[in-house]
Amino acid sequence: MIFRDEAVRNVLRTHFECAWESLGPVPQVRIDFGGGDVLETTLGGNVLTTFCLSDGTPFDVLPGVVLPEAYARAAAEACTLAAVSSVRTAAEARKHLRDALRPADSSSPVDLGVIDLSGVQVFVGSTEEPSSVPSLDVTVSKSFGEAPIHASLPPPPSTDPATLLLGDTRKVQSTLRPAARAILLETENARTPADTTPAIFRRVLKIDLEDRYLGLRGVLTGQQAGPPTGR
Amino acid sequence: MIPILLASLLAVPAEESTTPRPFDGWHESFEEARDAAAVSGRPILLFELFGRLDEERC
Numbered sequence: 001m002i003f004r005d006e007a008v009r010n011v012l013r014t015h016f017e018c019a020w021e022s023l024g025p026v027p028q029v030r031i032d033f034g035g036g037d038v039l040e041t042t043l044g045g046n047v048l049t050t051f052c053l054s055d056g057t058p059f060d061v062l063p064g065v066v067l068p069e070a071y072a073r074a075a076a077e078a079c080t081l082a083a084v085s086s087v088r089t090a091a092e093a094r095k096h097l098r099d100a101l102r103p104a105d106s107s108s109p110v111d112l113g114v115i116d117l118s119g120v121q122v123f124v125g126s127t128e129e130p131s132s133v134p135s136l137d138v139t140v141s142k143s144f145g146e147a148p149i150h151a152s153l154p155p156p157p158s159t160d161p162a163t164l165l166l167g168d169t170r171k172v173q174s175t176l177r178p179a180a181r182a183i184l185l186e187t188e189n190a191r192t193p194a195d196t197t198p199a200i201f202r203r204v205l206k207i208d209l210e211d212r213y214l215g216l217r218g219v220l221t222g223q224q225a226g227p228p229t230g231r
Numbered sequence: 232m233i234p235i236l237l238a239s240l241l242a243v244p245a246e247e248s249t250t251p252r253p254f255d256g257w258h259e260s261f262e263e264a265r266d267a268a269a270v271s272g273r274p275i276l277l278f279e280l281f282g283r284l285d286e287e288r289c
Contacts, residue, residue, distance in 0.1 A: 003254065003284075016276040018257045019264035026282035052275040054268035056261070075276065082274035193261060193277050 001165075005068030008075070015079040017054075023201075023209060027216075046205045048180075050193040051078035057090030058193050060097055061180045063204050066169040094185055179204045254285055 002008055012018050031039040049062040049071075060078045062071070081096050180200045190196050201207045208215030258264040264275045278284065 012276060013256065015273060017264040017268040017271060017273045018276045018278070019261050020254070020257055020259065020278045020280065020284040021261060022283055023279055023281050047278065047280040050277045050279070052265075052268075052277065054265075054272050054274060056265040056268070056275060078276075079274060193279070197279060 002065070002068050002071050005072070007072040008068050011072050011075045011079070016075065027214060046201070046207050048197060048200060048205070049074075050197065051075075051082070052193065053082055053090050053093060055090075056192050057093075058184060058190050058196055059090045059093030061177070061184050061196065061200060062172070063176045063180045063200055064168060064172040065165065066172050067165055070169050070173070090190070091188060094188070097181070098185055176204055257284070 003012070026042045029039075029041050033039065047063075047065060050058045051060040051062075052058045059081060060074075062074045066074070081093050084093075084096055183199050183203060184190065184196050187196050187199070198209050201209050202215065206215070211217070258267060261275070261277050264277065267273075268275050
């Protein structure tokens with residue numbers, strides 16, 4: 001849905017070298033309740049977008065799924081950061097990101113979900129606030145602290161997709177992206193997305209990429225996750 | 232044989248869709264994108280997911 005949006009496609013096609021990589025097959029969940037009642041679904045929605053300079057060093061991230069308008073804006077902001085003339089390295093780009101995230105009132109804590117590029121004189125696309133992008137919600141989403149398996153499961157099919165995507169966007173902007181950006185900013189020697197992706201998945205999206213069970217085995221069985229023992 | 236040849240000559244080729252696919256021009260690895268970016272100078276956008284992008288409803 002995101003990449004079929006015209007605004008998103010225009011920004012990406014014009015300003016980026018775009019790549020996608022699979023982290024593995026889509027995990028399947030099957031719960032047999034007996035009597036022929038079986039629940040089958042997939043663990044979806046755990047995606048990560050990493051913005052990198054042309055040498056591959058990451059300087060901004062966007063975890064999760066958001067509205068196309070929000071995705072296009074994030075991409076435009078990243079492109080603006082990369083285009084700042086003084087940026088030669090990802091460390092400098094991350095410094096610009098940190099500075100852009102710093103509120104005018106320096107006594108206030110940095111809000112890693114809000115980016116202010118109003119002072120940057122580089123134009124890469126529309127800077128208008130998309131009307132359908134939700135306002136930033138500083139309230140920590142209740143679901144963020146819930147069990148990983150619950151967070152990983154797709155929503156019930158009866159729920160309105162547009163409403164769900166709006167909720168996902170708010171969750172990304174209020175909690176997931178700030179947390180992912182914090183990891184990126186603390187990983188100062190990151191040279192490729194591979195240096196930051198595992199930590200962002202583990203700490204923000206609650207998925208352990210180094211575990212064949214993605215860190216969910218203990219959640220599903222009620223046991224502490226241990227080394228893989230085979231199927 | 233003749234009817235078959237005639238049919239093949241008269242067959243109208245299936246009309247190819249002119250609508251660009253959303254992932255046309257995407258690289259299928261980060262390294263490939265980095266090589267292209269080294270030439271174009273563009274920043275890189277890497278999208279990581281479970282499954283395949285061209286099979287998902289992204």
